[in-house]
Amino acid sequence: MAAGVLIGLILAGYSLFTARSASTLIVPAEDVALVNQQPVSRADYLALLQTLYGVDLSHATQEQRHKVLDDMIREELFVQRGKELDVASTDPDVRSALVNAVELEIAENAITSQPSEAALRQFFETHQDRYVSEGVMRVRDLVFPASALGELPHDPAALKRAVDDAPTLAHLNGRDSGKTKGEEFYFAAKIHLGDELFAAARDLGNGEVSRPIQLSDGIHVLDMEQNRHPVPFGFAAARPQVLSDYRNQAVDKLKLSGESFLRKRANVLIADDLR
Amino acid sequence: MRFLVVLIMASLLVAAVFAADSYAARQLLRADPDALPGDAMLLRFAVRRGEPLFEARCAACHGAFGTGDSVNGVPDLTDNDWLYGTGRPAEIEKVIDYGIRSRNPKAWNLAIMPAYARPQPNPGDKNIQPLTPGEIGDVIEFLMRQQGRPADAAAVSRGAALFTGHGGCYDCHSLDAKGDSAIGAPNLSDAITLYGDGSRGALYMSIAYGRQGVCPAWITRASAASIRELALYVYSISHPGTMQNGS
Numbered sequence: 001m002a003a004g005v006l007i008g009l010i011l012a013g014y015s016l017f018t019a020r021s022a023s024t025l026i027v028p029a030e031d032v033a034l035v036n037q038q039p040v041s042r043a044d045y046l047a048l049l050q051t052l053y054g055v056d057l058s059h060a061t062q063e064q065r066h067k068v069l070d071d072m073i074r075e076e077l078f079v080q081r082g083k084e085l086d087v088a089s090t091d092p093d094v095r096s097a098l099v100n101a102v103e104l105e106i107a108e109n110a111i112t113s114q115p116s117e118a119a120l121r122q123f124f125e126t127h128q129d130r131y132v133s134e135g136v137m138r139v140r141d142l143v144f145p146a147s148a149l150g151e152l153p154h155d156p157a158a159l160k161r162a163v164d165d166a167p168t169l170a171h172l173n174g175r176d177s178g179k180t181k182g183e184e185f186y187f188a189a190k191i192h193l194g195d196e197l198f199a200a201a202r203d204l205g206n207g208e209v210s211r212p213i214q215l216s217d218g219i220h221v222l223d224m225e226q227n228r229h230p231v232p233f234g235f236a237a238a239r240p241q242v243l244s245d246y247r248n249q250a251v252d253k254l255k256l257s258g259e260s261f262l263r264k265r266a267n268v269l270i271a272d273d274l275r
Numbered sequence: 276m277r278f279l280v281v282l283i284m285a286s287l288l289v290a291a292v293f294a295a296d297s298y299a300a301r302q303l304l305r306a307d308p309d310a311l312p313g314d315a316m317l318l319r320f321a322v323r324r325g326e327p328l329f330e331a332r333c334a335a336c337h338g339a340f341g342t343g344d345s346v347n348g349v350p351d352l353t354d355n356d357w358l359y360g361t362g363r364p365a366e367i368e369k370v371i372d373y374g375i376r377s378r379n380p381k382a383w384n385l386a387i388m389p390a391y392a393r394p395q396p397n398p399g400d401k402n403i404q405p406l407t408p409g410e411i412g413d414v415i416e417f418l419m420r421q422q423g424r425p426a427d428a429a430a431v432s433r434g435a436a437l438f439t440g441h442g443g444c445y446d447c448h449s450l451d452a453k454g455d456s457a458i459g460a461p462n463l464s465d466a467i468t469l470y471g472d473g474s475r476g477a478l479y480m481s482i483a484y485g486r487q488g489v490c491p492a493w494i495t496r497a498s499a500a501s502i503r504e505l506a507l508y509v510y511s512i513s514h515p516g517t518m519q520n521g522s
Contacts, residue, residue, distance in 0.1 A: 029304035030499030042304065043372050043499060046365060047381070056365055057307035104378055105495070111377055112491040114335040134392040134483065136408050183408045187394040237480065240348050240470070244487065251378075 035076040106258035110250035131238035132230040135186035140223040308364040325508025368506035374492035390485030421464040
């Protein structure tokens, strides 16, 4: 019986002196120091050694080890003093760092958890319009003087023949505007052609010409050589982006609900004139 | 009386095992992580405890055997080809601690593959301009040649100029396309591909639409001991000889 009591006492004593919250004399193995009971992490210590001197623990000199440890202790002392002085109430950088850190803490669940394939598929199907390739076109933008409007054929096939024939084009004073250069993504063609011409070009098939379009600088005819419309990606091709978007949405949701929780439990008084 | 003796002996045994484990855990944490592969006892201890942690925290993406998933850009952890660092336990541990593009301020987040077929390839860097479809094709031919595969000679020449010029690819992947493991830019001249099967189509998807995989930071979600055990487990599967050598 006495032995049992003795073992119990030993275990209780061991627990008492090694438990985190009660530890006053022993630095936990995962830390390199305790500063007013606040741990200085060994992982951060090793990372700082590597950053400052490019060495790991076993290759660091005694001087380097002491310097890094001393710097970290100094930092911890100043952080603790900063809390005492409540520097967050006045320093915008500290306030901003705190906001970022709390947002990160709120978002961690969403970043570390792996969504199910079913959830990703559902997200993909709900937002399928995001997962499409960029369209590509090769188009000539031909511009004619306003006076040529009456001479341009109305029949699309005849207009196509006219723009393909150099002498006819010359006769009509038509020229390539030079706005587009070879194969372009839709977004680039839109920038180069402008909204109105791009809208007309987008619907043209390969080898088709647009109707004459009158703009301030003359009459434009678009001659589409090749038009590859945006194609929806399959789930497999889109999955990396789907996962990223899913997580971003989950992070945003968590941030909103975190903020809502903080607002609910807070006692916020607003000045009369701003209510 | 006999029951009491058995009970005491069992308690002592449990206490001894607990104390030994606790001692080994402390030794593990206090050791230089890069020196641990040389300590067979501690390495075995860590790997034994790291394996279930890997299954619980990492296998969902990296697979049960750590072989990754090239469809989704999850790196193979068994091939000793390192995207970040050179595979030292301390480097592996840093990735587990802070993650990759995990939003943690200490995460690896310098390298982002821009989406060159989008109006703003990298919203964080306005200097990177989109490429045309033809230019993307030229860069692909250049990469094919770098990997020793057949490629269109004229396009290779144009692609090389883009790679080392206004495409800005060299900035991360280096002039010879061998990558830079200091920032996590993959080597594009070898046969190991992070995304896809290395075909022209897969390369087009990466260049046109960008890549930015994420590995979460575990530093606030797992104990320092768990992270070290995980790091050594990953080290052991990427260096299969380590455990047998017991070196």
